Amino acid sequence: ETYGCQMNVADTEVVRAVLDGSNYARASTLDEADVVLLNTCAIRENAEAKIWSRLKAIRAEARKAADGWRARGEASRPRGPVVGLLGCMGERLKGKLLEEEKLVDIVCGPDAYRSLPRLLAQARNGEQALDVALSLDETYADVAPVREHTDGVSAFVSIMRGCNNMCSYCIVPHTRGRERSRPVASIAQEVAALAA
Secondary structure, rough: OOOOHHHHHHHHHHHHHHOOOOOOOOOOOOOOOOEEEEEEEEOOOOHHHHHHHHHHHHHHHHHHHOOOOOOOOOOOOOOOOEEEEEEEEHHOOHHHHHHHHHOOOEEEEOOOHHHHHHHHHHOOOOOEEEEOOOOOOOOOOOOOOOOOOOOOOOOOOOOOOOOOOOOOOOOHHHHHHHOHHHHHHHHHHHHHHOOO
């Protein structure tokens, strides 16, 4: 699930490519999912409040689905899906999400999407799964985004990540790191593929 700006939409497309490359497939409903990832925004308080509500609802649905496990003859209570919080909110709140709130199993910042398969394996083993390291060079230039909901006319093409402007009102340099641009050739290649 994607919340926030166009960059988050573009990041979700990168996440899909990373997970598709690790043999994950998109579930059509929450009930079918064994992994639920929320790509989040930290710019406005209202956006974060929406995420907190959604995380609580996901955990409540998992508990409800697990009810009656003994009556169904199951050996142990079903765990429910692995829940991950990605993006800016994860970068901003870091370990608090794992340690204090316990609503998520994975916290992954916007520069760590390549580590998602490893983080998912850690979470499945009952370990804390956290990677919020900001990168000085990650641009995902070599990842071909998986565009699912496209009208065939437009697409988001990321040409840079982060920001060097330390505006007093903006959180972007703190949640997305320093500015770094993709190589021009990778941008041109992606645009050519989209046009084709």
